[in-house]
Amino acid sequence: MIRGVLPDDVVAVTFDELGMSDAAALAAMYPVEVEQIGRAVESRRIEFAAARACAREAMSRLGVPAGPITRGGRGMPVWPPGVVGTLTHTGGLRAAALAPVDRVRSLGLDVEPHGPLSEGVLEAVSLPEEAAWVRAARGEDSAVHWDRLLFTAKEATYKAWYPLTRRWLGFADAHITLTPTDVDGATVSGVLISRILVDPRAVDGGPDLVEFRGRWAVRDGYxxxxxVLRPAGGG
Incomplete structure (x- = not known):
């Protein structure tokens, strides 16, 4: 399902593809990675290691030498020169998506189990008009947990935003529009637009970050x- 929301020039790898055990992923970490995550609980260390194993496989497919992927500001991964990427891990699914910097300016990917948010969480992560839209959408199509989908769109927005600004982006700092476009069997998918509501200036010398566009999908319980933000003049 992850490849369904990403273009062909973005390399996506899930942990299931690797045929690797959790123990092997932990053993494959670089010392600096172990140092950064060593005090975390075991489940968190496994997620950290598995996502990085996916990222290193993606790096290999892009022809980038393997190396450590450390945590930078706000916990965001620090990528080697020449690539941009994003990691996600939740409920047994661990994945990475990477692309060359000449094709992609920034990436944001978030995957969550397809279930409703806990009581009160929607109001905490959404603008009032977004929450109203979710409630209306529930009445039209209860098969999709629109509140959870909105949350993943907010998270993907932040992951694409932070590497280019080094600034926090709160849930109320971007307005999300979700539009269904396709229903194919058990898969529902569509497009998303994330309109930035705060200072859009970036630190990479590129255009202001006024609006992000992307895709979403619901499939296989996720x-x-x-x-995917393209560089100025990029395809």
Missing amino acids: VASAI
Whole structure:
């Protein structure tokens, strides 16, 4: 399902593809990675290691030498020169998506189990008009947990935003529009637009980050949102 929300020039790898055990992923971490995550609970260390194993496989497919992927500001991964990427891990699914910097300016991917948010969480992560839209959408199509989908779109927005600004982006700092476009059997998918409501200036010398566009999908018990921001003049 992840490949369904990403273009062909973005390399996506899930942990299931690797045929690797959790123990092997932990053993494959670089010392600096172990140092950064060593005090976390075991489940968190496994997620950290598995996502990085996916990223290193993606790096290999892009022809980038393997190396450590450390945590930078706000916990965001620090990528080697020449690539941009994003990691996600939740409920047994661990994945990475990477692309060359000459094709992609920034990436954001978030995957969550396809279930409703806990009581009160929608109001905490949405603008009032977004929450009203979710409630209306529930009445039209209860098969999709629109609140969870909105949450993944917010998370994908932040993941694409932070590497280019080094600034926090709160849930109320971007307005999300979700439009269904396709229903194919058990898969529902569509497009998302994330309109930035705060200072859009970037630190990479590129255009202001006024609006992000991406795709979303619901399939196999998961919901995923992805944003791919192209460089100025890119395809």
